[in-house]
């Protein structure tokens with residue numbers, strides 16, 4: 001998954017009146033049943049001092065490296081949201097091997 005896509009789909013921010021970032025939320029996927037994904041926006045950080053774009057990008061790198069949120073699939077080598085992984089292999093790769101969800 002490309003960084004831009006991940007940002008669009010899984011990361012949200014809330015900004016103050018000056019356009020500085022105060023809070024970062026990360027989307028967590030949980031499965032109620034094999035076909036019902038539940039999206040939960042988890043507060044990743046609430047900054048006491050709002051941060052600028054450079055600090056934000058640094059935080060993004062930390063989030064992307066955080067296995068709580070993202071993991072790299074052993075099979076296709078693509079970084080995916082942890083909720084789309086089944087152990088070390090992503091759901092897309094599992095489907096390709098014939099496992100139906």
Ligand SMILES: [Zn+2]
Nearest residue numbers: 073076090093
């Ligand atoms: Zn994969």
